[in-house]
Amino acid sequence: KSPQCSNPSGLIGDSSCCDYETVGKLNVDFSAKLQEIVSMPFFRYFKVNLYKECPFWDNAGLCMNRDCSVETMDKQKIPEQWRSEALGKVSMPTPNQLFGAIPIKPAKIKDQEFCAPDIATDEVYVDLRDNPERFTGYSGPSAGMVWKAIYEENCFDVSKEMTAGCQYCESERNKLREQQAHPEEHDLLKESNILVPPEPAPIDAKKPSKAQMDEIFSRVPKGKGELQQLMQGIAKEDGPEESCLEKRVYYRLISGLHASISIHICDEWFNQTTGEWGPNLDCFVSRVGMHPERLENIYFDYVVVLRAVTKISDYLAGYEFCTGDESVDKNIMSVVTELVDMVKQCPPTFDEKLLFQDGGQGKKLKNQFRDHFRNVTRIMDCVGCEKCRLWGKVQTTGLGTALKILFSYDDASLKGHRATGVLSRPEIVALLNTFNRLSESVSAIERFGVMYQQRLREE
Ligand code: FAD
Numbered sequence: 272k273s274p275q276c277s278n279p280s281g282l283i284g285d286s287s288c289c290d291y292e293t294v295g296k297l298n299v300d301f302s303a304k305l306q307e308i309v310s311m312p313f314f315r316y317f318k319v320n321l322y323k324e325c326p327f328w329d330n331a332g333l334c335m336n337r338d339c340s341v342e343t344m345d346k347q348k349i350p351e352q353w354r355s356e357a358l359g360k361v362s363m364p365t366p367n368q369l370f371g372a373i374p375i376k377p378a379k380i381k382d383q384e385f386c387a388p389d390i391a392t393d394e395v396y397v398d399l400r401d402n403p404e405r406f407t408g409y410s411g412p413s414a415g416m417v418w419k420a421i422y423e424e425n426c427f428d429v430s431k432e433m434t435a436g437c438q439y440c441e442s443e444r445n446k447l448r449e450q451q452a453h454p455e456e457h458d459l460l461k462e463s464n465i466l467v468p469p470e471p472a473p474i475d476a477k478k479p480s481k482a483q484m485d486e487i488f489s490r491v492p493k494g495k496g497e498l499q500q501l502m503q504g505i506a507k508e509d510g511p512e513e514s515c516l517e518k519r520v521y522y523r524l525i526s527g528l529h530a531s532i533s534i535h536i537c538d539e540w541f542n543q544t545t546g547e548w549g550p551n552l553d554c555f556v557s558r559v560g561m562h563p564e565r566l567e568n569i570y571f572d573y574v575v576v577l578r579a580v581t582k583i584s585d586y587l588a589g590y591e592f593c594t595g596d597e598s599v600d601k602n603i604m605s606v607v608t609e610l611v612d613m614v615k616q617c618p619p620t621f622d623e624k625l626l627f628q629d630g631g632q633g634k635k636l637k638n639q640f641r642d643h644f645r646n647v648t649r650i651m652d653c654v655g656c657e658k659c660r661l662w663g664k665v666q667t668t669g670l671g672t673a674l675k676i677l678f679s680y681d682d683a684s685l686k687g688h689r690a691t692g693v694l695s696r697p698e699i700v701a702l703l704n705t706f707n708r709l710s711e712s713v714s715a716i717e718r719f720g721v722m723y724q725q726r727l728r729e730e
Pocket residue numbers: 404405406407408409410411414415417418472525526527529530531532533536558565651654658659660662663
C-alpha cells in the first residue's frame with residue numbers, strides 16, 4: 272500500500288480547487304439533476320444483448336430467483352429514429368457505434384473503443400427504471416469467478432511484446448477453463464452455479480465494533496475539493512513498486528465499480544425474514560465501509576466520470592435527441608443543458624494527460640489498458656444473473672465510454688462538427704446512467720452515515 276492509501280484522511284483533505292462547498296453538496300446538486308435525466312425515456316431505454324455466451328468459460332448455471340430476471344420492452348415503444356440507429360439504418364452510421372449495426376462480417380473494433388461491441392441479432396430493449404439494480408441473491412462461485420476474472424484483467428507488462436495478449440491474463444484464463452473442465456478437482460466449482468437464491472450472508476456475524484464504525488464514517492470525504500485532491504494524490508504518488516499509475520487507475524476503476532454495486536445491493540437489500548426491501552447498514556459496513564480504499568475508489572470513479580462528462584459537455588449541449596416529438600426533444604435538451612452548465616463550473620477533477628506518457632511505451636500501455644477493459648465488458652456475458660448482467664453492462668459501458676472520451680480524443684476533437692458521431696446513443700445513455708449510479712452510491716454513503724449515528728444513539 273502507498274503511504275497515502277494507508278492514510279486516507281490526509282489524502283482527502285481540504286482543497287479550494289472545486290467550486291462546491293463540499294463533496295456532499297456537490298453530489299446533492301448533481302444527484303437531483305441526474306435523477307431527472309435518467310427518468311426520461313431517452314436515458315431509460317437501453318438496447319442490450321443479454322443472451323450472449325460467456326466467451327471465457329462454460330457458464331452452466333443461471334440465477335433462477337425472480338429478482339434476477341429482466342423485464343424487456345415492446346420494441347414498438349421505442350421511437351423509430353432510435354431503432355433505426357440501432358439497426359444500422361441511419362444514413363450515416365457512425366464508426367464508433369457500440370451496439371450498432373448488425374455486422375455482415377465481424378468488424379474490427381476501432382482503436383478508440385474501450386468496450387467490446389455488444390453486436391448480435393437478439394438484443395432487447397429494456398426500461399432501466401422497470402429493472403432497478405438491487406439485491407437479487409446472486410452470489411457464490413459464479414459471481415466470485417466473474418469478479419476474479421475482472422480483477423485479473425489488471426495485468427500490464429510493457430516490457431513484453433504484447434501481440435499475443437497479456438501472458439498473465441491468458442494463463443489465468445486457461446486456469447479458469449481447466450477448472451471448469453474438471454470441477455470435481457476445484458473447491459471453487461464443487462458446488463454447481465447458482466440455480467436457486469442463496470440465503471443472504473449472515474452479516475450480523477461480521478458486525479463491526481463501535482470503534483470500527485467510527486473509523487469508517489470518519490473516512491467519508493468532506494470539504495471543498497477533496498475529490499480533486501484525492502485524484503491529484505493518486506496521480507502524483509509513486510505507489511507500490513510493482514504498480515504503475517495506469518495499473519493503479521485501472522484497479523481503482525474496477526474496485527470503485529465493485530464497491531458501488533455492493534452499495535446498491537446493500538441500499539436495496541431484501542430482508543428475507545420481514546419480506547421488505549430497505550437499506551442494510553451491516554451489509555454496507557462489512558462489504559465496503561470496513562475497507563476504506565473501496566470507499567475511496569467509488570469517489571475515484573465519480574471524478575473520472577465527472578471529468579469525462581465535463582469533457583463532452585459541448586458535444587452534449589449540441590446533441591440531437593430526435594425522439595420524433597419536438598417538445599420532448601426541447602425538454603431533454605433543457606435538462607441536459609442544466610447538467611452541462613453545472614459540470615462546466617467544475618474545475619477538472621481528473622487529469623487524464625498524466626497517464627500513458629512516455630512515448631512508445633505509453634502507447635503500448637494504453638493499448639493494453641484498452642484491450643483489458645474491453646475484456647471486462649466481455650466478461651459481463653459470464654454474469655449468471657440477468658439483471659446483474661444488465662447493470663454490469665450498463666456500468667462497464669459507461670466507464671468504457673468515459674475512458675474513450677478521456678483517452679481517445681483531445682478536447683478539440685470533441686467540439687463542433689469534428690465531434691459528429693463520436694458517441695452512440697447507447698454510450699451516452701450508459702455514461703449518464705453510470706454517473707447517476709455513482710452519485711446514488713455517494714448519497715447512500717451519506718445516508719448510511721446517518722443510520723450509523725442513529726444506531727449509536729439507540730445503543
Ligand atoms: P463479492 O462482492 O462477490 O466480492 C468477491 C471478493 O472480491 C471479496 O471477497 C473481496 O475479496 C473482493 N472485493 C469485494 N469488493 C471489493 C472492492 N470494492 N474492491 C476490491 N476487492 C473487492 N448481486 C446482487 O444482488 N445484485 C446485483 O445487481 C448484482 N450485480 C452484479 C454485477 C456483477 C458484474 C457481478 C460480477 C456480480 C453482481 N452481483 C449482484 C453479485 C455481487 O456483486 C456479489 O458477488 C455477491 O453479493 C456476493 O458478495 P460477496 O460479499 O461474497 O463478495
